Amino acid sequence: MENQAMEFNARSIRIGMITMICGVIANFIPAVYLYVVYGVIPPVADILKVWMVAAVTFGVSWIIQPITFFSLLGVSGTYIGWLAGSCADIRCPAVAMAQKAAGVEAGTPEGDVISTMGLAGSIFTSVAIITFFTILGMGLIEMLPLAVKSSFKYILPAVFGAVYVQLAGKNLSLGAMAIIVGFLIAILFKIMAFPGWMMNILIIVSAMLLARIQFVYKSKKQA
Template sequence: MSFDQRVIKNGRLSMGLAIIANFLPAIVYSVMYGTFPGIGGILTIWGTVAASYGVSWVVQVIAYHPTMGAAGSYIGWLAGSCGDIRMPAASIAQTMAEVEPGTHEGTVIGTIGVAMSVLVSASIITIFIFIGNAVIPLFPQFITDSFSHIQPALFAAVYIDMMKRDVVHGVISLVVGFALYKVMALVGISTAFITVGVIVATVLIARVMYVSRAKKNA
């Protein structure tokens, strides 16, 4: 069996096992505490996450494939952080070993880089989870209380970071999104559809701006 064939065989085997393990906590917790959301509930949840992240599932996996290769994709997508940890690790490994990306040598060394980065980040996360779990009960009340403000701070900071690339689009989307949210909530439309509505509106605004800018440049 060639190297590539072995990569695919082992990669698909571990991905298959990972998909089963991925659902383990949800299944066990639902059964233990009798909180299974029902088929309808599952479909609503699936629809909501698909509306929110579905584009990333498809486009990211395809877009990173040429750089990550098959083995890199198997390790990288299981461990995550492809953009900010795996790709930089693969590329620095290739530079240090003086191999070209896109060649067989480059793929082998790039995969070594991705694998090393997974071992490092899994160790760091594991260490910090245990430290965090041990020290959180010792935090003063002030700190523990302040964690309830993390979501507005996080989503606002990330939003600012994302809209830097196109400030006009970012501002319009937020204003239109806010109005849409209020109107849809007022009419009594369910949350899952409000999520979809805001995302679709944002993409439509981007499309209108993209087309009109293309026309202006033409």
């Protein structure tokens, strides 16, 4: 089983690197097309300014999110998740539900396989829904009641809350400690007016340290 898992991960890395490189190249195709066909290209200074804004806004998540989600997604799931996008709000919940339905643990070879299957299913579903609403346009959204449209802003917190409850149910003491410490850190940062990205890093690191401390404590107790 261990050799099969290593071989599966090695193949996933090879295929994943190829698909990620193709994805990066594909992102530049529209810009290259505009330049070649119409001669339109923004000044280099403006491109650098836009990149700096994106780096300041999202730069921390480029490091934090892959580390945070890797144990849930696995090797192949990480490549698929970041290539497809919406990793935090769509892919991770889909993987968590798939692993729960299959009765496997994240971070295991079985969990990685189910993660890949769950991600594939979520991508096909996303493509179908996006295609449906693209064809119908925003007219359907505008027909919805105001109460329904105003509730859309709570979708992401609700998804994260559901995923947290599911994962915390596997280790209630760790889940309770993590959310208490995170709540205290959030209050401290609000009082001290520190940047939000620093708070995210500290909450994630504190949860990892709590998990490590609990693991070491239980291991010593069992020994």
